[in-house]
Amino acid sequence: xxxxxRPAVLLExxxxxxxxxxxxxxIWVIDNSEGMETDHAIASILDPRIKYHRMGYNSGPAGxxxxxxxxxxxxxxxxxxxxxxxxxxxxxxxxxxxxSVKDDNPYCGIIGAVGHFFDYKKGEIKRVQTxxxxxxxxxxxxxxxxxxxxxxxxxxxxxxxxxxxxxFFGFEELDFCLKAKRKGFALVVNCELFIRLRExxxxxxxxxxxxxxxxxxxxxxxxxxxxxYISNSLTSKAMKKRLIVKWIGKAFYGFRYGLxxxxxxxxxxxxxxxxYWRGIKGKTIDLIPANxx
Numbered sequence: 534x535x536x537x538x539r540p541a542v543l544l545e546x547x548x549x550x551x552x553x554x555x556x557x558x559x560i561w562v563i564d565n566s567e568g569m570e571t572d573h574a575i576a577s578i579l580d581p582r583i584k585y586h587r588m589g590y591n592s593g594p595a596g597x598x599x600x601x602x603x604x605x606x607x608x609x610x611x612x613x614x615x616x617x618x619x620x621x622x623x624x625x626x627x628x629x630x631x632x633s634v635k636d637d638n639p640y641c642g643i644i645g646a647v648g649h650f651f652d653y654k655k656g657e658i659k660r661v662q663t664x665x666x667x668x669x670x671x672x673x674x675x676x677x678x679x680x681x682x683x684x685x686x687x688x689x690x691x692x693x694x695x696x697x698x699x700x701f702f703g704f705e706e707l708d709f710c711l712k713a714k715r716k717g718f719a720l721v722v723n724c725e726l727f728i729r730l731r732e733x734x735x736x737x738x739x740x741x742x743x744x745x746x747x748x749x750x751x752x753x754x755x756x757x758x759x760x761x762y763i764s765n766s767l768t769s770k771a772m773k774k775r776l777i778v779k780w781i782g783k784a785f786y787g788f789r790y791g792l793x794x795x796x797x798x799x800x801x802x803x804x805x806x807x808x809y810w811r812g813i814k815g816k817t818i819d820l821i822p823a824n825x826x
Contacts, residue, residue: 535597536618537565540574547583549621550614555629557614559584561604563597593701593816594679598709606690612644613685615706620680622646623730627682630726634671642689642718643710645677646726651711655779656760656772658707663737666724674720676710681730692716699814700762703755708763744783746790750801751820757805762814780806 534550536543543562550560564571564587575585586604588597598615605613612632622628631644650659661674677683683706694716696709710720731737747753757780764773784802788795808817 534560534562534614534616534618535565535594535601536562536571537591538568538571539618540571543571543618544574544578546616546618546621547580550616551582552625553622553628554626555632557628558582558610559608560614561586561601563601563604564588565591565593565597567591591816592698593705595696595700595702595705596698598705599696599698602685602690602695606687610687613687613690615683615685617680622682623733624726627726628684630723631682631684634721634723637671638673638719638721640717640719641721642686642713642716643677643720644684645674645681645720645722647678647681647730648672648674648720648722648727649676649678651675651707653767653769654771654775656764656769656776660739660741661722661727663728663731666728666731669724671721671723674722675714676707677720677722679706686718689713689716689718692718694718697762700759701755701814701816702820703752704759704763708759708766711763711767744786746787746794747798749820750797751818753798754801754805754818755820757802758809761805761809777806 534543534547547560550557559582561584562571562575564585566587567590572585572587575583584604586600588600592600594617602613602615612635614628624630627646631646635641635644649661651657652659658676661672665672694709694713696705700708714720731739757776760776761773764776780802784799787798804818
């Protein structure tokens with residue numbers, strides 16, 4: 534469980550986790566916080582099922598998830614839950630439903646509630662059609678969506694597949710899942726659970742917009758920069774070329790929302806290109822601008 538400066542939210546999420554019909558034997562809390570509030574909150578509840586590791590700095594979701602997977606693998610646990618402090622399972626039988634499909638594929642190494650296909654030439658996430666989900670008990674995908682109750686088998690970690698801590702934030706799950714696929718592991722989602730989530734959030738017939746105005750430029754920066762680094766790991770020149778063309782288009786398209794937004798959007802995308810070109814990784818800009826925090 535990854536957390537950052539939200540001790541109250543973390544404690545509520547832990548209650549939901551342990552209330553699952555199939556609950557974890559233990560949870561490692563990986564704390565990215567600068568202060569000691571989360572440390573004190575965990576110590577106050579005196580629950581032996583919870584172990585705590587303080588990173589000592591904000592390593593981002595990528596760095597914290599890497600540490601968490603390593604610690605859980607050292608415990609020799611069969612299945613490892615990769616979760617965030619503000620994204621608890623939405624149904625009390627989520628883990629039970631996920632584990633029910635673990636034997637559907639003999640190469641299953643990762644299970645999730647929601648997953649996607651991936652277009653390796655375009656560098657795009659591809660939505661799984663609802664009609665396909667209704668035909669099957671489980672399906673194999675290329676990536677499990679972030680915050681969607683990913684369960685990782687310890688064999689994946691033992692095989693050396695770990696998140697890239699240099700990514701800091703954004704598409705660290707995609708990078709991890711694609712590496713697991715290249716190692717021969719299958720990623721499986723439970724179709725019944727997938728459909729239940731789509732129906733709950735009215736996304737059964739959802740269609741992605743061509744472009745959506747972004748409230749947080751920091752997220753855009755990390756998304757582009759990290760996708761370019763992922764294209765390197767895939768040695769995909771076609772993907773990199775497509776990303777460059779697409780995001781140049783986004784840089785100019787943003788001006789339709791006004792000069793101020795357009796200039797900020799253009800600067801963010803240009804900075805992502807520049808940092809990629811210079812090989813700059815890790816945390817480079819704040820996710821929430823100082824004037825909005």
